[in-house]
Amino acid sequence: MCMLCFLFVRDAGAQNPIIRDQFTADPSARVFNGEIYLYPSHDIPVTPGHGRAGWFCMEDYHVFSSSDLTHWTDHGVIVSQDNVPWVKPNSYSMWAPDCIYRNGKYYFYFPAPPKDPSYGRGFAIGVAVSDKPDGPFIPQAEPIKNVHGIDPDILMDKDGRIYLIWAAGNIYIAKLKKNMLELGGSPEVIQGLPDKGLKEGPYMFERKGIYYLVYPHVQDKTERLEYAISRNPVGPFKVTGVIMDATPDCWTNQCSVIQYKGQWYLFYHHNDLSPHFDKNRSVRIDSLFFNPDGTIKKVIPTLRGVGLTAATGKIQIDRYSLKSDEGTSVAFLDTAYTFKGRKAIFSVANAWIQYNSVEFGSDKLRAVNIRARSKTGGMIQVRLDKPDGPVIARVKIPKSNEWRIISAPLSGFRPGKHNLIVQMENDGEVEIDWVRFK
Numbered sequence: 414m415c416m417l418c419f420l421f422v423r424d425a426g427a428q429n430p431i432i433r434d435q436f437t438a439d440p441s442a443r444v445f446n447g448e449i450y451l452y453p454s455h456d457i458p459v460t461p462g463h464g465r466a467g468w469f470c471m472e473d474y475h476v477f478s479s480s481d482l483t484h485w486t487d488h489g490v491i492v493s494q495d496n497v498p499w500v501k502p503n504s505y506s507m508w509a510p511d512c513i514y515r516n517g518k519y520y521f522y523f524p525a526p527p528k529d530p531s532y533g534r535g536f537a538i539g540v541a542v543s544d545k546p547d548g549p550f551i552p553q554a555e556p557i558k559n560v561h562g563i564d565p566d567i568l569m570d571k572d573g574r575i576y577l578i579w580a581a582g583n584i585y586i587a588k589l590k591k592n593m594l595e596l597g598g599s600p601e602v603i604q605g606l607p608d609k610g611l612k613e614g615p616y617m618f619e620r621k622g623i624y625y626l627v628y629p630h631v632q633d634k635t636e637r638l639e640y641a642i643s644r645n646p647v648g649p650f651k652v653t654g655v656i657m658d659a660t661p662d663c664w665t666n667q668c669s670v671i672q673y674k675g676q677w678y679l680f681y682h683h684n685d686l687s688p689h690f691d692k693n694r695s696v697r698i699d700s701l702f703f704n705p706d707g708t709i710k711k712v713i714p715t716l717r718g719v720g721l722t723a724a725t726g727k728i729q730i731d732r733y734s735l736k737s738d739e740g741t742s743v744a745f746l747d748t749a750y751t752f753k754g755r756k757a758i759f760s761v762a763n764a765w766i767q768y769n770s771v772e773f774g775s776d777k778l779r780a781v782n783i784r785a786r787s788k789t790g791g792m793i794q795v796r797l798d799k800p801d802g803p804v805i806a807r808v809k810i811p812k813s814n815e816w817r818i819i820s821a822p823l824s825g826f827r828p829g830k831h832n833l834i835v836q837m838e839n840d841g842e843v844e845i846d847w848v849r850f851k
């Protein structure tokens with residue numbers, strides 16, 4: 414992969430998953446200069462001679478940024494297995510990274526297998542340094558000494574101490590020197606975490622004097638996101654709850670937690686765009702809430718995700734907030750190329766889908782466009798706010814095997830933020846790719 418840095422602004426809409434043109438996993442989100450920077454792992458499909466079939470295949474890292482959780486800019490590749498002197502060539506194991514700012518520089522930490530056995534077996538952790546959060550990052554010639562493991566995370570404590578936290582069976586913590594490149598103390602196992610079941614992917618943050626350590630843990634068959642708390646970053650910690658339940662579809666999960674413009678968010682991953690292979694994953698975001706006593710409310714994963722969706726953008730109603738009990742389903746537009754996205758399918762009269770938080774703005778919108786196809790023909794109602802809310806358009810979808818963009822006038826314009834409801838009026842079948850207002 415060349416190191417060419419390209420900027421690419423993704424289509425509007427913060428539905429889950431948030432990046433829909435490539436696989437992304439293990440999200441480390443950070444707020445730098447008022448913007449969110451996302452440093453995920455980058456899963457790629459295995460091809461002959463590139464990676465090991467049935468396993469993770471990861472050759473580089475991209476960084477993404479957003480100021481509204483809705484529009485994501487891909488700044489391109491920042492570090493690749495080909496430009497780090499100590500990484501074993503063709504190991505395709507650039508696993509979960511993190512990035513942190515200190516004194517005018519951005520430090521990007523990443524695990525990879527070293528080519529020189531003197532650095533140890535398995536994984537080492539290296540650093541790449543940049544003047545800007547989106548690079549260019551210059552990798553150090555050698556990995557950090559005395560660190561063997563994966564999934565680095567950095568905690569900048571309020572007292573100026575800096576900690577490197579990582580996974581190697583247990584979760585380890587060690588002080589970092591102010592140069593951010595060397596350990597300033599011995600690694601110690603964080604005490605108080607579960608003895609049994611794999612733990613990895615640590616991420617620590619502080620809120621109101623409580624240190625929260627969130628980590629994936631295999632309590633049963635696949636990873637769930639748990640958290641433990643302490644008054645001291647080096648512990649001991651107390652396991653306090655589950656942030657997100659395990660799912661049978663995706664063996665791994667990993668997360669980071671940030672506060673942005675007053676709201677807390679959980680970044681995590683799932684295999685949304687690769688339902689049959691869980692090592693091609695995609696980053697999601699959902700809101701996270703604390704109880705008054707500082708405990709974290711369990712996050713129920715949503716398709717809708719977070720942020721506002723512009724009414725004038727393509728609204729992917731298959732990422733719904735709510736739907737009727739019967740008569741709707743979701744499928745890939747093209748199962749051979751899942752990055753094309755999904756469609757919503759309506760199959761009985763009155764079936765509906767609700768997509769929350771659409772911003773209609775203040776400039777009068779006059780029409781709605783729907784990209785649809787129907788083997789029976791059908792009438793679609795567009796409503797606002799709730800399933801029995803006001804109908805603002807009726808759109809006749811003609812019988813056709815071809816996808817078409819069909820337009821209908823709006824009977825009324827309501828400015829501001831609304832939930833959007835799309836409802837089938839009659840029996841039959843209508844497939845909808847997106848809805849957009851003009």
Ligand code: FUB
Nearest residue numbers: 454508509613614665667
């Ligand atoms: O993405 C590769 C590995 O899978 C990560 O480093 C682990 O935390 C797990 O998500």
